[in-house]
Amino acid sequence: xxxVTQTPKHxxxxxxxxxxxxxxxxxxxxxxxxxxxxxxxxxxxxxxxYNGEERAKGNILERFSAQQFxxxxxxxxxxxxxxxxxxxxFCASSERPGGFSGNTIYFGEGSWLTVV
Amino acid sequence: xxxxTQSQPEMSVQEAETVTLSCTYDTSESDYYLFWYKQPxxxxxxxxxxxxxxxxxxxxxxxxxxxxxxxxxxxxxxxxDSQLGDAAMYFCAYRSLNTNAGKSTFGDGTTLTVKP
Numbered sequence: 001x002x003x004v005t006q007t008p009k010h011x012x013x014x015x016x017x018x019x020x021x022x023x024x025x026x027x028x029x030x031x032x033x034x035x036x037x038x039x040x041x042x043x044x045x046x047x048x049x050y051n052g053e054e055r056a057k058g059n060i061l062e063r064f065s066a067q068q069f070x071x072x073x074x075x076x077x078x079x080x081x082x083x084x085x086x087x088x089x090f091c092a093s094s095e096r097p098g099g100f101s102g103n104t105i106y107f108g109e110g111s112w113l114t115v116v
Numbered sequence: 117x118x119x120x121t122q123s124q125p126e127m128s129v130q131e132a133e134t135v136t137l138s139c140t141y142d143t144s145e146s147d148y149y150l151f152w153y154k155q156p157x158x159x160x161x162x163x164x165x166x167x168x169x170x171x172x173x174x175x176x177x178x179x180x181x182x183x184x185x186x187x188x189x190x191x192x193x194x195x196x197d198s199q200l201g202d203a204a205m206y207f208c209a210y211r212s213l214n215t216n217a218g219k220s221t222f223g224d225g226t227t228l229t230v231k232p
Contacts, residue, residue, distance in 0.1 A: 033220075042223065042224040042225050045219045048219050058219065088159055104149075104151070104163060105220055106163065107153075107162075109159075
C-alpha cells in the first residue's frame with residue numbers, strides 16, 4: 001500500500017459525459033501528479049500540483065482540468081468524454097516537487113475509466 | 117526535455133536465472149534521479165529501485181540491482197534469481213531535481229515473462 005488513495009477504482013460512462021477522479025496523497029506529501037496510461041502504453045504525464053498551485057503541465061487536453069484543494073487532495077475532471085479517453089488514470093504524490101529530498105513519487109492504484 | 121528509452125519491448129527469463137533490462141535517457145542536467153517501477157497485471161505501479169545521479173555506487177535492493185553509467189546515460193536493471201512473481205511490465209523513469217519540473221518521464225516499458 002503506497003498510501004495514495006484514488007477513487008473510484010472503476011468507472012464506466014458514455015461518450016459526451018463528464019467524470020471526476022479523486023486522489024488523496026500520502027500523508028505529508030504536498031505534490032500531486034496525474035498520469036494517463038492507455039491500453040498497452042506507457043505513462044503520459046498530465047499535470048502536477050504543489051501545495052495547491054499548478055506546477056507543471058504535460059499533454060493534458062483542454063477538455064481535462066484538475067485542481068488541488070487546501071486539504072491537498074486533488075481532482076481530475078474529464079469532460080466531453082470520447083472513446084479514446086478510456087484509460088487507467090494514475091495519481092501519484094511526493095513530498096516536494098523537486099530537490100534532493102522527498103523525491104520519490106508513489107503511485108495510487110489507479111482509476112479505470114471506460115468510455116462506451 | 118528529457119527522454120527515456122527502453123529498447124526491449126519484451127524480455128523473457130527462466131525461473132532462477134538472471135535478466136537485465138536496458139534503459140537509456142537523454143538529459144542536459146547533471147543531477148537527477150532514476151527509477152525502475154514494476155507494473156504487474158494488477159496495473160499497480162510499484163517502486164523497485166532508485167538511483168541518485170550524484171552517487172557513483174550502484175543501488176541494490178535484494179535481488180534487484182542497477183548498472184548506472186552516467187557518462188553513457190544508461191541505467192539498466194538486473195534481476196537475479198528470477199521468480200514467477202517478477203513477471204510484469206517494468207518502466208524506467210527519470211526525475212529532474214529542478215523544482216519547477218518535478219514530474220517523472222517514463223520509458224515505454226519492457227514486458228518481462230518468467231518461465232517456470
